[in-house]
Amino acid sequence: MTGLRSFAVSLAPVLVLIAMWEGVARSGLLTPFLLPAFSVVIGRIWEDLLSGSLASAMALTTARALSGFSIAAVLGVSLGIVMAVSGAMRWFFDPIVSVGFPTPKIAFLPIIVLWLGLNDASVVAITALSPFFIIAINSHAGASGVDKQLLWAARSLGSKPGELMREIILPAATPQILTGLQIALPTAMIATLVSEMLTGVGGLGGQLLDAQRYADSPGLFAGVVEIAFVGTVLIRGVAFGRRRLLCWHSEGRAGATA
Amino acid sequence: MNGLPATAAAEAAIEISGLNFEYETAGQQKVRALDGIELSIAKGEFVSILGPSGCGKSTLLYIVGGFVPFNQGSIIVEGRPLAGPGPDRGVVFQQFALFPWKTVQQNVLYGMEKQRVPKAERLERAARLIREVGLAGFEDSFPSQLSGGMRQRAAIARTLAVDPSILLMDEPFGALDAQTRSIMQEQLLEIWRSTGKTVLFVTHDVREAVYLSQRVVLMTKRPGRIKEIVDTDFEKGGEFAGGKRFDDTVEYIWNQVKAEIGASHG
Numbered sequence: 001m002t003g004l005r006s007f008a009v010s011l012a013p014v015l016v017l018i019a020m021w022e023g024v025a026r027s028g029l030l031t032p033f034l035l036p037a038f039s040v041v042i043g044r045i046w047e048d049l050l051s052g053s054l055a056s057a058m059a060l061t062t063a064r065a066l067s068g069f070s071i072a073a074v075l076g077v078s079l080g081i082v083m084a085v086s087g088a089m090r091w092f093f094d095p096i097v098s099v100g101f102p103t104p105k106i107a108f109l110p111i112i113v114l115w116l117g118l119n120d121a122s123v124v125a126i127t128a129l130s131p132f133f134i135i136a137i138n139s140h141a142g143a144s145g146v147d148k149q150l151l152w153a154a155r156s157l158g159s160k161p162g163e164l165m166r167e168i169i170l171p172a173a174t175p176q177i178l179t180g181l182q183i184a185l186p187t188a189m190i191a192t193l194v195s196e197m198l199t200g201v202g203g204l205g206g207q208l209l210d211a212q213r214y215a216d217s218p219g220l221f222a223g224v225v226e227i228a229f230v231g232t233v234l235i236r237g238v239a240f241g242r243r244r245l246l247c248w249h250s251e252g253r254a255g256a257t258a
Numbered sequence: 259m260n261g262l263p264a265t266a267a268a269e270a271a272i273e274i275s276g277l278n279f280e281y282e283t284a285g286q287q288k289v290r291a292l293d294g295i296e297l298s299i300a301k302g303e304f305v306s307i308l309g310p311s312g313c314g315k316s317t318l319l320y321i322v323g324g325f326v327p328f329n330q331g332s333i334i335v336e337g338r339p340l341a342g343p344g345p346d347r348g349v350v351f352q353q354f355a356l357f358p359w360k361t362v363q364q365n366v367l368y369g370m371e372k373q374r375v376p377k378a379e380r381l382e383r384a385a386r387l388i389r390e391v392g393l394a395g396f397e398d399s400f401p402s403q404l405s406g407g408m409r410q411r412a413a414i415a416r417t418l419a420v421d422p423s424i425l426l427m428d429e430p431f432g433a434l435d436a437q438t439r440s441i442m443q444e445q446l447l448e449i450w451r452s453t454g455k456t457v458l459f460v461t462h463d464v465r466e467a468v469y470l471s472q473r474v475v476l477m478t479k480r481p482g483r484i485k486e487i488v489d490t491d492f493e494k495g496g497e498f499a500g501g502k503r504f505d506d507t508v509e510y511i512w513n514q515v516k517a518e519i520g521a522s523h524g
Contacts, residue, residue, distance in 0.1 A: 149355040152325045155343040157420055158372030171359040248359045248400040 036218045044222040053207075058230055061192055061203035064120065065234070068127025069188040076132045076184075077177055080139025084173075085165065097140075101133040106194055113199060123195045123203075130191035131184030138180025142173030175249055178242045185238055189231050204230065270334070271424055271456040272299040272322060277331035279317060290481040291317050295331070297475060297484065301423075304450055304457045306467035308511065309477030309485075310519045315460045318482070319426050322458065323349050336423065345373060348422030352429040354413040356401040362388060362412045363397040369420035387415040391445070407438035411445075418449070424456045431466070443470060464511050468504060469494055474511060479518050486514065 018038050024030065025037035032040070048054035083090045083097075109126050116122045146169050154168045155161075196205025204227050211219030279292035291314040299305050307315045320326045322333060324343035333340040335347065343349075356365050366384040375383070388397055391411040401409050410430060417425065430446075431439040447470065450457055461467050467474045472491035475484055488511060494504050 147355065149351050149353065150357065152320070152323065152343065153349065153351065153355040153357075153416075154368070155325070156323060156345065156347060156349045157369030157416070158345045168357070171357070174359070248361075249402060 033215075033217050036221055040218050041221045041225060044218040045225060048222065048226075054226065057202065057204050057207050058226065061196065061205065062230060062234070064123045064196075064203060065127055065189050065192040068124045068192065069131060069185060071124070071128040072130070072132040072135055072184065072188065073181055075128075076135025076180070077139045080136040080141075080177070080180075081143045081165070081169065081173070083136070083140045084143035085169070093136075097133055097136055101137060105130040105132075106191060109195055109198060118199045118201060120201065122199060123192060123201060126195045127188050127191045131187040134184040134187060135177075135180045138183070139173065139177045142176030142180070143169050145176070146172040175246060178238075178245065182235070182238055182242065185235060186231065189234065193227060269301045270298045271301045271303070271336055272297070272458065273332075273334040274298070274322070275332050277318075277321070277328055277333065279314070279321060279326070279328045292321075292328075293481040293483045295482075295484060297487075299456060299458060301336075301456055302454045303473070304459065304471045305473050305475060306459045306461055306471040307475045307477060308461060308464065308467045308515065309482065310479050310515065311462060313477045313479055313518075314482030315477055316428050319428050319458060319460050323347055323426050345369060345420040346422055347424045347426055348417035348420060350410075350414055350417050350425065350427040350430045352432050354401070354406075354409045354433075356409055356413050356416070358401050361398050361400055362393055362404070362415075365401070365412055365416045366419050369416060373420055383419060384415075387418055388412075391415045405438075407434050407442065410434060410442065414446075414449075422455070424458065425450075427457065427459045429461055430459075432461070432463075439466075446470065464508050464515065468508050468511065476511065476514055476518075485518070 021035075022038045025032070025035045025040075045054065048057075079089075079093060079097075083093050105126065108129060109122070112125050112129075113122050116125060150168055150172055151164055154164060159167060192203070193205040193208075196203040197209045200206055200209055204223060208220065208223040208227075210216075211223055274295050274297045277292060277295035278290065280288050280290050282288055295318065297305075307318060309315045317326060321328050322335070322340070324340055324347070357368065360368065363384055366387055367380055370380040370383065385397075388394060391414055393408060393411055393415065396404065396408065396412075401412065404412065410433070414430075427446075431442050434442060443466065446457075449455070457471075459467070459471060468490045472489075474488045474490050476486045476488060477483065478485045488507065490507055492503055493501075495501055
């Protein structure tokens with residue numbers, strides 16, 4: 001019950017915002033074209049839901065976002081840990097990561113489209129590239145920040161140096177690796193949507209682009225609400241996974257939110 | 259007071275001679291942390307290392323643990339030259355160094371898994387050790403759910419599980435409150451008496467060193483040298499009710515330590 005109540009309380013500010021939106025739209029201060037009422041937008045979402053177009057667009061966008069993000073997670077975590085363990089790998093990749101991290105990855109989209117074409121592959125590729133560096137940097141920091149006494153304890157209990165990676169470094173770095181993944185997920189979502197909008201390959205971003213072309217203002221607002229919904233669900237999902245994985249961590253039991 | 263037991267040479271657990279240790283600071287300057295350490299510890303002996311902070315006493319312990327490579331000298335552990343860390347030397351850290359993602363039981367089992375102890379024996383030994391350190395009922399708790407004292411008990415159980423013949427303890431009770439500390443000291447003495455393990459114990463607490471150990475190694479400020487070895491192997495009533503000889507020894511050592519601290523400020 002308390003969980004339900006705290007959920008209701010956390011929802012209140014959103015409801016206030018929606019009420020203000022509805023109020024301003026109905027007051028006549030702005031034309032319905034500039035600001036359609038929330039109720040109209042909900043009606044539009046409902047229509048899309050019934051026609052099945054919402055479900056297919058959401059599924060497409062979510063699938064692209066998650067496949068790109070998964071690729072970034074596997075490669076980024078691996079690179080981060082390898083850089084923490086090997087001086088040679090750190091020497092080679094450190095400058096690349098330093099340049100890659102602050103560069104807006106969406107700038108690579110035209111090149112990726114040039115190589116892969118206007119299709120799913122391009123969207124997934126840019127979605128994988130965007131969060132990759134954040135994930136690698138956090139994994140590197142987590143793996144290189146492991147308390148050396150944990151490694152000593154393991155060694156004195158009989159671990160071989162080669163066993164430390166899987167048995168000590170990886171689990172000890174897990175909280176920070178997960179932090180990196182949590183920070184990176186919205187980046188992946190942005191890349192998916194922007195690339196959908198720029199390449200016109202459907203999905204929620206593609207719908208938004210269509211709504212803009214046809215001057216369909218309820219469609220634009222409906223698109224934003226739908227995107228906010230998908231983003232929130234995905235972020236909550238990752239936060240839930242974090243709590244499950246970190247049941248040993250004091251933060252996991254405190255019920256930290258994303 | 260610098261007398262080794264007569265049989266030390268024949269039955270030494272740890273034999274340190276001519277040990278120097280230098281490290282490089284960020285500015286590439288060489289700093290000598292340990293200088294000409296000569297120390298022989300007999301099998302089954304309880305020896306404390308005491309000195310002002312920064313004297314290198316923990317470094318000495320971790321060198322014997324095999325974690326920190328040294329520059330010059332030799333260390334023989336039970337007849338063999340020191341070569342890296344190993345389960346013959348169990349280490350107890352001030353900050354416990356428990357694996358936070360493992361439960362108490364999984365922490366205690368870890369070393370035995372590495373030693374390929376058969377599963378049934380592993381579980382049986384873990385259960386017994388957890389009971390002996392007073393953590394029965396907390397087998398499935400994670401370290402973050404335990405108090406400092408309970409964490410250190412779990413860490414001691416984890417170390418004892420691989421049955422090391424030597425215990426290297428780095429201010430193991432330094433992070434505990436006075437009551438817990440005193441209970442833990444009693445338990446350590448009991449473990450030492452019943453198992454006959456060799457204990458090398460680093461502390462900055464004079465009373466603790468005199469109460470627990472048979473000899474107290476006093477170190478100078480950096481570069482750490484052995485200033486004096488004080489024989490503390492006599493009957494003691496308790497840490498705070500030790501009798502005249504106990505109090506005199508504590509006072510004597512205190513004055514030596516104070517002189518060292520004073521010297522480092524002068």
